[in-house]
Amino acid sequence: MEKETIIAALGALAQETRLDIFRLLVQAGGGGLAVGQIGDRLGLPSATLSFHLTQLRQAGLVTFRREGRSLIYAAEYAAMNDLVAFLTENCCGVGPDACRPPTVSRPSAGKSAS
Numbered sequence: 001m002e003k004e005t006i007i008a009a010l011g012a013l014a015q016e017t018r019l020d021i022f023r024l025l026v027q028a029g030g031g032g033l034a035v036g037q038i039g040d041r042l043g044l045p046s047a048t049l050s051f052h053l054t055q056l057r058q059a060g061l062v063t064f065r066r067e068g069r070s071l072i073y074a075a076e077y078a079a080m081n082d083l084v085a086f087l088t089e090n091c092c093g094v095g096p097d098a099c100r101p102p103t104v105s106r107p108s109a110g111k112s113a114s
Helices: 003-013 016-028 035-042 046-058 077-088
Strands: 062-067 070-075
Touching: 003 016, 003 046, 003 077, 016 035, 016 046, 016 062, 016 070, 035 046, 035 070, 046 062
Parallel strands: none
Antiparallel strands: 062 070
């Protein structure tokens, strides 16, 4: 991924409303959400939502498709994964596996933790 693309993506996500929209779309899955659903869930007026979706689209983080009269936006998972890979490619100087959080063992159901 080019540095210019990375900077655009990070810049788009460095704004609270756009970060909320992107996280909502990631949670929604590949099917995405209609613009009205996004606005309702986040309490955003249409003009504000349109502006932020445009910024995310220009940064390559979301895509949209038309279904009848609705615009459906979805997270661009390949771009998200490329961004994370770029940020972690030299993690600890040994590669991205070194950046994974340690596995936390949890007590089994029915057993109390000592």
